[in-house]
């Protein structure tokens with residue numbers, strides 16, 4: 001299986017970055033790259049560091065690391081650079097994605113066989129990653145609450161989650177104009193977001209473009225401001241890990257600032273806890289209300305160093321989900337009316353999220369559940385191959401095939417965990 005996974009990585013390798021999969025996603029995606037580097041690191045550390053180096057080379061002056069870097073023209077993807085209009089020499093989008101690069105760099109450093117190489121790269125990368133984290137708290141948390149908002153569903157990576165259905169209703173569709181989607185010519189439309197959602201995605205892009213992508217304005221101007229526990233957990237975990245590594249590398253200023261951001265974030269996460277569900281929920285910042293939607297974002301929160309009793313409760317919550325599906329962890333509760341086992345983030349299992357949940361549960365000592373989740377990952381791949389995502393009940397492979405981060409996670413999981421029998 002590892003040989004097969006390596007083949008997927010090598011087929012999607014464009015030299016200094018990987019594409020998530022040929023056709024559907026022909027550029028470099030931010031969190032795909034960070035997680036894919038973990039897979040490369042098991043057999044080619046130099047190539048793994050290069051993946052993240054390339055990503056960070058396209059950081060904006062204000063600290064943001066963009067969600068897509070359009071290295072080469074490719075008209076098989078919509079919306080391309082001309083829709084974003086960010087004016088960069090190498091075009092990028094104008095929004096960001098889950099900041100998992102900090103975690104990935106620290107993990108690669110800890111495991112490095114070539115310590116000198118790791119030291120060189122980590123020293124160069126930590127200040128950039130730290131600047132990105134500071135950008136988040138400056139530009140996406142202007143009231144200094146300790147939690148950042150995402151302004152576009154594409155920033156979360158969980159594009160069409162049920163979590164944003166209500167908030168997304170408030171994003172207009174008028175004036176968007178006509179456009180042709182390209183994703184539905186590469187993947188089954190039943191696995192993808194709807195046309196209605198695409199209009200709203202594009203409305204937000206046009207709105208932010210009209211503000212010249214000025215991040216001092218975007219937060220307050222956006223009708224969509226969601227505080228996602230999963231996204232915040234990734235940011236908090238990365239700040240926490242950067243703090244630890246910076247202290248080891250004798251970078252005390254970064255260590256102290258990153259530690260303070262992580263501690264404040266962990267404390268603020270308490271506002272998102274739901275006793276009713278036994279997991280965290282999103283907060284809609286425009287209404288000030290929790291979003292009553294039991295999705296995987298509130299389970300992924302265990303990736304952050306949250307209190308032990310919260311992690312144990314999340315493990316119990318996952319055990320409940322195991323009663324209603326065959327493969328953990330579904331991206332939405334299968335008993336909820338909105339659940340759709342095939343449609344992107346409204347039900348399917350994603351290996352990258354499973355990996356981060358397993359890692360968080362491992363830190364909390366929930367080893368039985370870790371074994372179950374990681375074994376389910378391997379069973380899914382054995383049954384249905386290296387798909388982008390899988391139906392949690394039937395294992396049907398969904399979205400793009402031959403998928404880079406799925407393959408990277410298989411390499412990482414098989415090299416890291418004892419699998420349950």
Ligand code: DGY
Nearest residue numbers: 067078154157159183
């Ligand atoms: C897409 O195009 O589907 C991506 O998820 C946007 O990042």
